[in-house]
Amino acid sequence: MIVVTSNSIPGKEIAETLGLVRGSSVRARNIGRDIFAGLKNIVGGEISEYTKLLASSREQSLQRMIEDAQRQGADAIIGMRFTTSAVMQGAAEILAFGTAVKLK
Secondary structure, three states, X not given: OEEOXXXXXXXXXEEEEEEEEEEEXXXXXXXXXXXXXXXXXXXXXXXXXXXXXXXXXXXXXXXXXXXXXHHOOOOEEEEEEEEEEEEEOOEEEEEEEXXXXXXX
16 A cells, blocks of 8 residues: 555546545553653653654554555545644543545
8 A cells, every 4th residue: 555645646536536534543551561651751861761652553554444445445545634732631532534435
């Protein structure tokens, strides 16, 4: 599956637009990570536990979006974006979305 952030794919022609596709993942922090993050906040530096948590969530969201596009019979996804939002204290959703297309 071709996935691009642009609205076209160099060297490819879009035959049909199938519509919006999306995939999301909601993740919550845990107490162990929060304690370590609090200590890291005092001394500074990257909080690698959260970096890993968010990277995993992005990958899951991306895979779910691709699966949505495959169900629609798409060859590619254009205009792909990520967005995030808090759903409650300590939990966030990462949403991957784009436009599913058929290529010539």
